[in-house]
Every structure is written in structure tokens, then in C-alpha cells.
Amino acid sequence: METRRFEKLGIDVSLLGFGCMRFPTGKDGKIDEVLAEQMMDKAIAAGVNYIDTAYPYHGGESETFVGKVLKKYPRDSFYLATKLPCWFINEVSDVDKYFNEQLGKLQVDHFDFYLMHALNKGSWDKMKGLGVVERLEQLKAEGKIRFLGFSFHDSYEAFEEIISYRDWDFCQIQLNYMDTDEQAGLKGYDLAEKLGVPLTIMEPIKGGSLANFSQDIMDVFHAVKPGASAASIALRYVATLPNILTVLSGMSTMEQVEDNLKTFTNFEPMTAEEYAAIDRVKEIMNSRIQNGCTGCRYCMPCPFGVDIPGNFSVWNRYHMYQNYGVVSWQWEGMGRDGKQAKNCKECGKCEKACPQHLAIREDLKKVQADLDKKAMVF
Numbered sequence: 087m088e089t090r091r092f093e094k095l096g097i098d099v100s101l102l103g104f105g106c107m108r109f110p111t112g113k114d115g116k117i118d119e120v121l122a123e124q125m126m127d128k129a130i131a132a133g134v135n136y137i138d139t140a141y142p143y144h145g146g147e148s149e150t151f152v153g154k155v156l157k158k159y160p161r162d163s164f165y166l167a168t169k170l171p172c173w174f175i176n177e178v179s180d181v182d183k184y185f186n187e188q189l190g191k192l193q194v195d196h197f198d199f200y201l202m203h204a205l206n207k208g209s210w211d212k213m214k215g216l217g218v219v220e221r222l223e224q225l226k227a228e229g230k231i232r233f234l235g236f237s238f239h240d241s242y243e244a245f246e247e248i249i250s251y252r253d254w255d256f257c258q259i260q261l262n263y264m265d266t267d268e269q270a271g272l273k274g275y276d277l278a279e280k281l282g283v284p285l286t287i288m289e290p291i292k293g294g295s296l297a298n299f300s301q302d303i304m305d306v307f308h309a310v311k312p313g314a315s316a317a318s319i320a321l322r323y324v325a326t327l328p329n330i331l332t333v334l335s336g337m338s339t340m341e342q343v344e345d346n347l348k349t350f351t352n353f354e355p356m357t358a359e360e361y362a363a364i365d366r367v368k369e370i371m372n373s374r375i376q377n378g379c380t381g382c383r384y385c386m387p388c389p390f391g392v393d394i395p396g397n398f399s400v401w402n403r404y405h406m407y408q409n410y411g412v413v414s415w416q417w418e419g420m421g422r423d424g425k426q427a428k429n430c431k432e433c434g435k436c437e438k439a440c441p442q443h444l445a446i447r448e449d450l451k452k453v454q455a456d457l458d459k460k461a462m463v464f
Contacts, residue, residue: 087100087101087102087132087133087134087347087350087351088100088101088102088325088350088351088352088353089101089133090284090330090331090332092284092331094255094282094284095233095255095256095284095331097165099135099136099165099331099332100133100134100135100136100332100350101325101330101332101333101350101353102129102134102136102321102325102332102333102335102346102347102349102350103134103136103137103138103167103286103332103333103334103335104126104129104130104134104136104137104138104334104335104337105138105288105334105335105336105337106137106138106139106140106143106144106148106151106152106336107139107140107143107144107148107336108336108337108338109122109125109144109148109151109338110122110125110338110339111144115145116144116147117144117147117148117151119151121340122151122155123155124340125337125339125340125343126152126155127155128340128343128344128347129337129343129346129347130159130163130164132347132351133351134347135163135164135165136164136165136167136199136286136331136332136334137152137156137164137165137166137167138167138168138199138286138334139152139166139167139168139192140168140169140171140203141168141169141170141171141184141188141203142171149168149188149191149192150191150192152166152192153191153192153193153194154193156192156193156194157193161194165198165199166192166194166197166198166199167197167198167199167200167201167286168188168192168197168199168200168201169200169201169202169203169204169237170184170185170200170201170202170203170218170222171184171203172202172203172204172205172209172212172213172218173204173209175212175213175216175218176216177216178216178217178218178221181218181221181222181225182221185225185230189230195230196229196230196231196232197230197231197232198232198233199232199233199235199255199256199286200222200225200226200231200233200234200235201234201235201236201237201257201258202218202219202222202235202236202237203236203237204237204238204239205236205237205238205239205240205244205248206238206239206240206244207240207241207244207247210244210247210248214251219251219252222234233255233256234254234255235254235255235256235257235258235286236248236254236257236258237257237258237259237288238257238258238259238260238269238270238274239260239269240269241269242269242270242271242273242274245259245269245270245274245277246274246277249274249277249278249281249283250281253283254283255283256283256284256285256286256331257278257283257285257286258285258286258287258288258334259274259275259278259285259287259288260287260288260289261275261285261287261288261289261290261324262289262290262291262292262296262320262323262324263296263320263323263324263364263368264292264296264368264371265289265292275327275329278329279328279329284329284330284331285329285330285331286330286331286332286333286334287324287330287332287333287334288334290320290321290323290324290325290333290334290335291317291320291321291335292320292412293412294411295407295409295411295412296316296317296319296320297315297316297317297320298316298409299316299367300408302370303316303367303370303371304316306363306366306367306370307319307360307363307367309363310357310359310360310362310363311360311363315345315349317335317342317345317346317349318345318346318348318349319360319363319364321333321335321346321349321350322349322353322354322355322356322360323356323360323364325350325353325355326355326356371406371407372406374405374406374408375402375405375406376398376401376402376405376449376452377398377401377402377444377449378442378444379394379395379398379399379402379442379444380442381395381398381399382395382441382442383395384439384440384441385435385436385437385439385440385446386436388430388435388436389431389433389435390429390430390431390433391424391425391429392425392426392427392429392430392450393420393425394436394446394450396416396420396425397420397425397426397427397450397453398449398453399416400413400416400417400420400453400457401449401452401453401456401457404417404456404457404460405456410457410460413457417457426454427450427451427453427454428454430447430450430451432447434447
């Protein structure tokens with residue numbers, strides 16, 4: 087198993103991290119504990135030593151399950167990461183409430199890596215104002231946290247503000263070859279490297295959407311790496327970057343565990359030919375975009391509640407990946423909120439404001455037809 091060492095931390099961490107957000111589940115929606123434990127055991131036996139969970143994963147059951155599995159292993163044989171649910175923190179005393187609950191669920195007396203979960207500009211300002219960072223620093227001084235960091239979902243500007251606030255031990259960002267300009271992105275990677283903050287990476291396979299491609303896409307990859315899985319290409323793309331501590335994969339099947347272990351055992355960095363293949367794949371996927379909406383929102387607000395750029399974003403991403411699962415949660419949420427294209431009354435106000443001169447009314451009809459058709463068979 088490939089490992090990474092950063093002098094700032096002084097430990098050797100497996101380059102593959104086991105993400106505990108997507109365990110296999112049974113018909114009741116609960117974790118399939120027998121299979122999930124077998125998967126964790128196999129990964130740990132192969133050298134995976136970074137285990138990442140969080141308070142809300144699997145409806146709050148992930149931490150409890152992970153604690154039971156890890157109890158059979160020596161405490162110094164793995165590095166355990168979990169996260170403070172910042173959205174529940176309304177006063178500084180709440181930090182101890184949730185922190186102690188997590189210690190109990192995971193059956194440990196300290197966390198190796200502890201993160202402020204899913205920070206954005208708003209939650210960061212709130213946590214900073216409440217003194218949460220200072221309380222977490224106290225817990226670190228008491229030996230209950232070894233390494234303090236944060237996970238992040240917002241703009242680069244917000245990331246720059248947060249990462250520059252203090253000397254973080256590490257931080258976690260979303261990064262994959264399709265999202266290099268999204269959220270913190272590669273620009274955020276470069277800043278973290280400059281500041282000497284090692285990164286853990288989430289969504290390297292973009293929630294599974296970079297693991298299942300049509301044959302034309304796989305032909306591009308196999309021309310330079312015969313037999314490689316799509317997931318292995320995505321994981322190696324991120325893991326080749328030098329300032330990466332570990333790459334998290336939320337594994338749901340034993341086959342995924344085995345494929346990932348193969349990728350990170352005798353790890354091979356990306357080649358120039360493989361980077362070129364990724365660029366070609368991105369060209370193919372971007373060519374599937376249905377319209378040129380830039381998300382400028384000049385068309386908003388819609389008098390009838392339609393989220394026009396949101397509809398087009400879902401539509402374009404669905405066609406790019408040709409996978410309804412990539413957009414299902416967003417599309418169905420827009421339906422519950424009355425924001426789907428079907429609520430358009432064709433008043434034309436949006437088209438007069440659109441700087442791209444898009445045929446918004448006609449395109450909204452196509453959005454609804456395409457997504458409804460896929461939702462019926464998903």
C-alpha cells in the first residue's frame with residue numbers, strides 16, 4: 087500500500103483512505119454490517135490505515151458501526167478521522183456535547199484527525215464568532231485531537247480566507263479531473279501546498295459518476311492504459327499530486343475495495359499520455375452540454391418560481407455523464423420545492439434578460455421531458 091509522509095504530521099498515512107459514507111445497505115436502508123465489516127477488514131489487511139467518518143453519515147449510524155469494527159484493532163494501528171457537525175453548533179458548549187458523543191460512539195479516547203465539517207463562508211463566520219476554533223485548539227492541547235483541520239464546500243475566495251486564518255494541520259477539499267475549477271479546485275490545492283497544509287481529498291470519483299462511462303470514453307482510456315477501470319484513472323489523477331495526504335473513497339461493494347487496493351498497491355503516477363487522455367475525455371463530455379447557460383442569473387428571479395439556471399445545470403450534467411444518478415437528488419429536490427421547469431408559464435421575461443440569447447422557454451420543455459423520462463426508470 088502506497089503511503090505518504092509529511093514532516094508536519096510525522097506519520098505515514100495510506101494514500102487510499104476508507105470513506106465511511108457509502109457503506110452497502112440492506113433493504114431497510116441500514117448498513118449491511120456483515121459485508122461492510124468484511125470490506126473494512128480487507129482494506130485494513132492490505133494496509134489502509136486512514137478511516138474517515140462523520141456525525142451524519144448513514145443517518146448517524148456510521149460512527150457507531152465504525153467504532154465497533156475498529157475496536158478489534160490496536161488503537162495505534164489506524165488513524166481515525168471524524169468531523170464536528172457545525173450546523174448543530176449554536177454556542178461553544180455544543181462543541182463538547184457532540185465531541186464527547188462522538189468519542190462514545192467510536193469507542194476511543196481521542197481522534198487522530200478532527201475536522202470542522204463542510205465549512206462555507208456562512209458557517210465559518212458563525213464558528214469563528216462563537217469561538218469554536220479556540221475550543222477545538224484547547225481539545226487538541228488536551229490530547230483529544232492530534233491533528234485539527236476542516237472540510238470545505240464553497241468558493242475559492244472563502245477557502246482562501248479559512249485556510250489563511252491559522253496554521254491548520256491539514257484540510258479536506260473536493261477534487262477530481264472534472265471539477266478542477268469548482269469550489270477550492272486546483273487553485274485551492276496550489277494555495278494549500280504553498281502554505282504547507284497537506285490535503286485529504288473527497289469526491290475523487292465525483293460520487294461515482296467518473297466510474298461508469300460509455301464504451302467510447304473507455305476506449306480513450308484503454309488506448310493508453312489497457313484494462314484500467316475508470317475509477318482507477320480518477321483516483322490516480324488526484325493521488326499523483328504531491329501535496330495529497332490521502333484520497334478518500336466511499337466504497338460500497340467488495341469489488342470497489344479490490345479495485346482500489348489494486349490501484350494503490352504498487353501505485354503508478356499518471357503519465358503524460360494519460361493526462362492527454364483525460365483532456366480528450368473532458369472534451370467529449372463537454373461536447374454533450376445541451377445549452378450555453380453560464381449561471382449568470384440575469385434571468386432570475388422567475389415570477390413562477392422556476393430555478394432556470396438550476397434546471398439547465400442539472401440538464402447539462404445529466405447529458406455530460408449520461409447518468410441520472412448524478413443529478414437525481416438535485417432534480418427531485420427542485421421538484422419538491424416547486425423549482426422545476428414544468429412550472430414555467432412561458433411569459434418570456436427570462437429570454438429578454440438573457441445575455442446568451444438562449445431559447446429558455448423551449449429548452450425548459452426539453453429539460454422536463456428528458457429528466458422526467460429518466461426519473462421514471464431510475
